[in-house]
Amino acid sequence: MTNSMNSYKEHFQKLLNVEIKDSPADMQLIIDVNSDKFHQTLIALRTDGFRQLSILTCIDWIELNKFQLVAILMNWDTGMHLLVRTLLDRDNPDFHTITSIYPGAIYYEREIFEFFGVHFKGNPTYDKPLFLERWDAMPPLRKDFDPQAYSDSKFPKREHPHVFKAQVVEEIK
Amino acid sequence: MKEVKLFLGPQHPGMHGNYSVHMYVDGDMINKARPTPGFLHRGFEKVMERRLWMGNLALIPRICVVEPDINEMVYAMGIEALSGIEVPERAHWIRMMVLELGRLAIHMMGLGGIGGPTGMYTATYWGIAQRDLILDLFEKLTGARIYHMYIVPGGVRKDLPENFLEDVLKVVDDLEKKLPEFEQLILKHPIIHARIKDNIMLPAEVVWELGVTGIGMRSATGVQNDLRKVKPYARYDQVEFDVPTGTYSDGLSRMNIKYAEMFQSIRIIRQIIEKMPKSGPVRAKMSTGSALRWTVPAGMVYTAVESSRGEYGYFIVSDGGEYPYRIAVRGASFAQGLLGIEKYLPGHRIDDASLWMDTMGVCSPEIDR
Amino acid sequence: MSQEIKKDDRKLWEVVGDYFRANSIWMKWYCTGCGAIEMPPTMTSRFDMEQLGMGPMATPRQADVLLITGYLSTKTLRRVIYSYEQMQDPKYIVGFGSCTLNGGIYYDSYATINQLDKYLPVDLYIAGCMPRPEAIMNSFGELIEMIKRGEAKGWKHYQENYDWYKENQMYSLGEVMIHDEFHE
Numbered sequence: 055m056t057n058s059m060n061s062y063k064e065h066f067q068k069l070l071n072v073e074i075k076d077s078p079a080d081m082q083l084i085i086d087v088n089s090d091k092f093h094q095t096l097i098a099l100r101t102d103g104f105r106q107l108s109i110l111t112c113i114d115w116i117e118l119n120k121f122q123l124v125a126i127l128m129n130w131d132t133g134m135h136l137l138v139r140t141l142l143d144r145d146n147p148d149f150h151t152i153t154s155i156y157p158g159a160i161y162y163e164r165e166i167f168e169f170f171g172v173h174f175k176g177n178p179t180y181d182k183p184l185f186l187e188r189w190d191a192m193p194p195l196r197k198d199f200d201p202q203a204y205s206d207s208k209f210p211k212r213e214h215p216h217v218f219k220a221q222v223v224e225e226i227k
Numbered sequence: 228m229k230e231v232k233l234f235l236g237p238q239h240p241g242m243h244g245n246y247s248v249h250m251y252v253d254g255d256m257i258n259k260a261r262p263t264p265g266f267l268h269r270g271f272e273k274v275m276e277r278r279l280w281m282g283n284l285a286l287i288p289r290i291c292v293v294e295p296d297i298n299e300m301v302y303a304m305g306i307e308a309l310s311g312i313e314v315p316e317r318a319h320w321i322r323m324m325v326l327e328l329g330r331l332a333i334h335m336m337g338l339g340g341i342g343g344p345t346g347m348y349t350a351t352y353w354g355i356a357q358r359d360l361i362l363d364l365f366e367k368l369t370g371a372r373i374y375h376m377y378i379v380p381g382g383v384r385k386d387l388p389e390n391f392l393e394d395v396l397k398v399v400d401d402l403e404k405k406l407p408e409f410e411q412l413i414l415k416h417p418i419i420h421a422r423i424k425d426n427i428m429l430p431a432e433v434v435w436e437l438g439v440t441g442i443g444m445r446s447a448t449g450v451q452n453d454l455r456k457v458k459p460y461a462r463y464d465q466v467e468f469d470v471p472t473g474t475y476s477d478g479l480s481r482m483n484i485k486y487a488e489m490f491q492s493i494r495i496i497r498q499i500i501e502k503m504p505k506s507g508p509v510r511a512k513m514s515t516g517s518a519l520r521w522t523v524p525a526g527m528v529y530t531a532v533e534s535s536r537g538e539y540g541y542f543i544v545s546d547g548g549e550y551p552y553r554i555a556v557r558g559a560s561f562a563q564g565l566l567g568i569e570k571y572l573p574g575h576r577i578d579d580a581s582l583w584m585d586t587m588g589v590c591s592p593e594i595d596r
Numbered sequence: 597m598s599q600e601i602k603k604d605d606r607k608l609w610e611v612v613g614d615y616f617r618a619n620s621i622w623m624k625w626y627c628t629g630c631g632a633i634e635m636p637p638t639m640t641s642r643f644d645m646e647q648l649g650m651g652p653m654a655t656p657r658q659a660d661v662l663l664i665t666g667y668l669s670t671k672t673l674r675r676v677i678y679s680y681e682q683m684q685d686p687k688y689i690v691g692f693g694s695c696t697l698n699g700g701i702y703y704d705s706y707a708t709i710n711q712l713d714k715y716l717p718v719d720l721y722i723a724g725c726m727p728r729p730e731a732i733m734n735s736f737g738e739l740i741e742m743i744k745r746g747e748a749k750g751w752k753h754y755q756e757n758y759d760w761y762k763e764n765q766m767y768s769l770g771e772v773m774i775h776d777e778f779h780e
Binding site: 232234237238239244245249251259261262263265266267268269270273274277285286289292293336339351352355356358359362372373374592595 | 624626627628629630632633634636637640641642654656667669671672675679701702704705706707708725726728774776777778
């Protein structure tokens with residue numbers, strides 16, 4: 055890690071009062087916060103110059119039984135990207151909207167509800183369908199959703215007289 | 228007058244791709260507008276989790292159809308950051324050249340594309356024909372016109388073919404000579420002025436609210452917010468170029484910035500040809516053993532490049548296996564294509580809807596994924 | 597198509613009609629997928645579709661040929677069915693690329709269909725991902741010949757097997773109705 059990155063790290067540790075461990079790439083830091091401190095952190099960072107929400111997205115850690123919300127913020131003056139992460143309970147994924155902090159998040163929240171089923175209270179349109187129409191199964195980006203089985207059951211495939219299948223054979227030493 | 232519900236698109240000649248805007252109109256004034264994405268939704272983010280790291284190379288260019296190279300670049304950058312691979316010097320320069328040629332191609336299409344919604348088809352005919360010369364270069368380099376799969380993790384797929392740089396120079400010189408004619412035909416034409424000048428504005432304070440990046444942001448704020456300058460990737464810190472900006476973002480000024488950016492791309496390409504190492508390896512080995520069985524160390528990283536529409540990024544999560552755990556795509560036109568339409572189209576006329584999408588550069592496949 | 601009729605059973609006026617139809621085809625401008633990116637070069641100066649007497653048409657009601665340019669998500673398929681049923685007979689469908697044939701690279705996607713001719717009658721497929729402009733031009737030439745010979749009968753097949761097509765459509769789509777985005 056370069057010197058400037060170290061000074062940035064100290065700056066954010068002081069500003070947010072959290073410990074920062076990870077830096078996946080140059081000019082990029084990962085900040086883990088509790089879900090009740092998420093909004094507070096975003097407000098502090100926005101006033102610190104992170105005026106752009108690059109993306110709000112979600113990861114399904116099925117083995118931990120958690121969803122992880124990730125907000126990626128960007129400061130255009132320094133070119134810094136911050137990955138602000140928080141863990142949500144997978145069985146009861148309720149969260150509060152961040153549209154009052156970043157208005158552009160409104161469609162990301164709709165997307166996350168559609169693909170993961172995370173509820174965003176305070177966003178009046180979060181539960182409206184966006185990309186999918188008449189969706190009738192569980193949110194598709196959850197890890198326990200099997201797109202192959204869904205596709206097989208709903209969209210008939212062409213029947214071929216021969217089935218050609220690729221197979222990984224043991225490598226020849 | 229009575230309010231009428233109108234579905235503009237997806238099957239409409241003025242519509243920008245397979246995209247639709249549902250609106251309430253009064254006469255031809257838009258009162259309410261709602262974007263309707265999802266016609267090109269293929270479930271990329273799920274399908275990518277089911278492909279090997281190598282197999283995804285064939286899938287990712289298809290996310291943004293008009294500008295596929297940026298996808299390959301962010302994907303490669305993400306994997307290189309996670310596994311700590313050093314890309315050979317020559318590969319960096321070749322990548323930059325491919326990206327800038329791609330930018331020229333999409334700007335050419337944008338300049339021509341404005342002819343569609345304004346009804347000035349000469350622009351389309353000229354723009355598309357000129358773009359085809361660049362596609363021929365891609366064909367010579369990669370074997371494909373649209374989806375190249377050329378930038379791979381660790382470098383580029385193959386070295387340049389013979390006399391390729393001369394061909395590039397020839398095309399670029401030709402383009403530079405013809406660009407003033409395009410300016411006369413398109414940017415100074417009274418039809419275009421009547422339609423997009425002082426119309427479809429993007430005020431500077433709205434930029435942050437929406438999260439618009441790229442030309443939309445630069446044309447409104449007057450700041451050189453270009454990822455190539457702010458956070459240089461490849462070797463953009465070793466070439467000289469200007470970032471055209473403006474403080475009055477109407478449709479025409481955005482088109483003018485597109486036009487000015489093309490000269491900068493040409494300038495970059497000339498410098499690349501001059502400064503590029505003449506020989507050397509172009510591809511670092513990802514891992515030992517079968518190429519199908521790459522593994523990427525566990526971790527997550529966000530990588531972004533400057534596309535023609537703004538910050539285009541991938542958020543890549545790996546759990547250390549042969550498959551990606553999750554890849555989230557930040558489409559560069561997500562902001563202007565969804566919230567921008569909902570908030571800033573009301574008060575405009577019906578025919579301005581497609582002009583907003585054209586001048587802001589809304590790319591529907593990258594919104595839908 | 598399963599029950600392809602080899603024998604030319606057209607009446608004289610149909611033969612004459614087909615002859616003239618084949619030389620003036622209006623193509624509906626609906627880009628449903630990736631393949632649409634190769635349509636502008638095909639339509640404009642370089643490959644020049646108009647040398648075949650074809651031109652783009654804005655509305656489905658005046659168009660003769662519907663191009664399915666690539667994969668179809670279920671959301672698009674609803675609109676495509678609407679558009680196809682608005683078109684006047686005789687009408688033809690050309691399917692682009694491997695996605696319309698068997699799902700192509702998106703064979704396991706939850707959002708895209710796998711086989712187009714279960715839902716709409718396809719007269720001609722173009723192989724490739726994506727088909728190059730030369731292939732598209734070639735296929736248009738082939739389509740013209742097929743119309744002249746009276747082999748492009750997808751629209752008749754659709755009329756005769758309307759129930760079968762509807763059943764397939766409902767099975768995969770649930771309903772073909774289109775709702776608006778205001779959620780009222």
